[in-house]
Structure formats: C-alpha cells, structure tokens
Amino acid sequence: MSHEFYMQRCFQLAAFGKGLVAPNPMVGAVLVHNEDIIAEGFHHKFGGPHAEVVALQNINDAALLKNSILYVNLEPCSHFGKTPPCADLIIEKQIGQVVIANLDPFPQVNGSGIEKLKAAGIKVISGILEKEGRFLNRRFFHFHEKKMPWVILKWAETNDGFIASLPENKNERVTLISNQESRTLVHQWRSEESAIMVGMNTLLTDNPYLNSRLVNGQNPVRIVLGNGNELPPDLNIFEDKNTSVLIYNFSITEIKGNAEWVKLEKNGQVLNQLLHDLYKRGLNSLIVEGGTITLSSFINAGLWNEARVFKAPHSLGSGIAAPKLPNAKVLTNQAIGSDRLCCIINTENFN
Ligand code: AOF
Ligand code: ZN
Secondary structure, three states, X not given: OOXXXXXXXXXXXXXXXXXXXXXXXXXXXXEEEOOEEEEEEEOOOOOOOOHHHHHHHOOOOHHHHHHEEEEEEEOOOOOOOOOOOHHHHHHHOOOOEEEEEEXXXXXXXXXXXXXXXXXXXXXXXXXXXXXXXXXXXXXXXXXXXXXXXXEEEEEEEOOOOEEEOOHHHOOOOXXXXXXXXXXXXXXXXXXXXXXXXXXXHHHHHHOOOOOOOOOOOOOOEEEEEXXXXXXXXXXXXXXXXXXXXXXXXXXXXXXXXXXXXEEXXXXXXXHHHHHXXXXXXXXXXXXXXXXXXXXXXXXXXXXXXXXEXXXXXXXXXXXXXXXXXXXXXXXXXXXXXXXXXXXXXXXXXXX
C-alpha cells in the first residue's frame, strides 16, 4: 500500500474530531507494520490526548514499533501544551519512521517536531497529500497564518434570486426559503463551527436562536455587529445562558451574564477588527448567516473563505436580493431533497 493510502485513513480518523477539537486541528494517526495497520487513533476533543498518543495506547505488541511506520496528518508536536510533546513519546517508543501530511503552523511547533525526530535518528517524510490535509484543517491553518477565523457565508435563495420577502410583504415572521432537510444540515454545520453571526436587521426581524437545536452538538458563540446597547434583553440569542453572545459595537465595553459588549474603532476596518478579536479569543471559524447587507460586507472586504448557498425550487417574484460572489470556484453542487446546495470556495484565500 502507498503512503497516500494510509494518509487517507489518517484523514478519515481525524474527521471524527470535527466540531469537538477546535481551535486545535483534526488529527488522525495510524501505525503500520509490514503493510498491516496495527493501531489507530485520533484527537477526540480539545484538551484531550493527541492522535499519536491514542494510537500508541491502542497497540498490542510494543516490540513491533521499531519496524513500524507512524502515519499522522500533522507534524507531531514538540511543545508542552495541555499535553506533553508527541515527538518525545515517538522517540521514547523507538518508532522507526514517521510520515506526515502537513507541518504544524503553530508557532511553538512549526518544524521543530520534525527536527526533534530527525535528530533522534527517525526517518521522516513530509508533504504526503499536503493539499488535502490543508483542506481538512483549513480553519486551523487560516487561523494561525492569517490570525483570523475561517469565514463561511451561508444563505438560502429562491430560484429567482431572493433571500427574503420585502418587509412590507412579510405575512409571517420569517419567510422560510429552504426545506427542513437543508435547515437540519445548517444546524449540523453550526455545531461544527466556533462562532455564528447575523446582521442587526436579521437579528431584530427574525429573532433567531442561532443554536444547533436540530442536531446533537455544540452551540457556536453568537456574534452580532451593530448598536448593541439598544438590544431588547428578551431576544432569543440571550436565552441559552451557557453560550456566549459577543456584541461588537462602537460605544461600550461591558459584560452582563453570558453577553459581552466589545467596542470597536469606528474609523478602522470594522470586519478586520472583529475577526482579529475572534482570533484573540481562540475562535477559529465563523459562519455568517445573513442578511444580504452583512454577507455583502464580508464579500466586499474580501474577508470570506467559503460560501454554502441553498437554491430552493420556488420563486418569490420580489424581495431582498441574494448577495453576489466574485473569485469563486464551485466545489460541489448537490441535491438536498428538493433544494440544491452549492458549496463555493474563495480562490483568493485558498487554492
Ligand atoms: C499533535 N497531535 O493530535 C494534535 C496536535 O494544548 P495541546 O497540548 O492539546 O496542544 C495543541 C497544539 O498541538 C495545537 O495547536 C497543534 O499545534 C498541536 N496539535 N499535535 O502532535 C495531535 N491535535
Ligand atoms: Zn502532540
């Protein structure tokens, strides 16, 4: 079997940590002896043992390690974080060879894990399925390299290009565009991202909960941008006291219960400031769910990475127009029941 085969298995294992390990990367590890997989592991949750440690715990015959290859999609760490360095453990266990997809961009590791292994006489090969590994951990790489979270834009539009009815035509509180299956999928996505944001208009007209209630998963931190000091205290976003709400505004800095008001500079680049503040809080991904003004402000500033657009089979005739995307490459276009889901990547920020 090829290095690529075992690395694919690392990616599969790593993906079990989706939504549970952020802001850490998703990492999987496979121990191979004479082409047989003798143990596997992955990083299960933030603060928990790293993938290599779990794989080594699952080994039955330690005598095989000397002639084994450890496949791991991220360079083994060399720092003391919440857990001791994996590189030291690999050296101690006398594993013969290590094969890696990506170097760790985390400043405290960044090549020193590989150096440590090589200095101990371990053969190291890196760069196997490097691009696929970067895509799997795109949030983590973007977070460390750009010092801001990976931004996902999401909206649902009708087949005539509207995301909502005009306010005067609204006969119910929220006009539902996409189907139930699509909305459940969105809750799954919410559970996989660190933070979620909507604009002030959407917040006040739709009064959303912005949680993952349709699936079994974590709730993202809720983000709002606007004159937050005027928010009604009984909004649904304030209901769940276990999830934080960050209200970025231009006048006050304050903490009240689960809500924090964060003051931004009016004259600076507002979204840059907001995203950098999310970085400082360790939030490595943000899903932006509307409305058009908020989505377009991310698009116009070039501060978006992915877009997930649902197209419903019905039309509205008039309404609020959907945003327009430049520099985009369609990754997938699939049916979700009667809707179509188009996943797009910003080629300016990822290639
Ligand atoms: C690995 N294997 O499975 C992961 C690694 O706070 P800690 O101790 O969990 O360290 C977190 C950092 O370790 C994280 O930012 C990244 O650089 C690396 N993650 N390294 O060798 C793993 N998850
Ligand atoms: Zn480690």
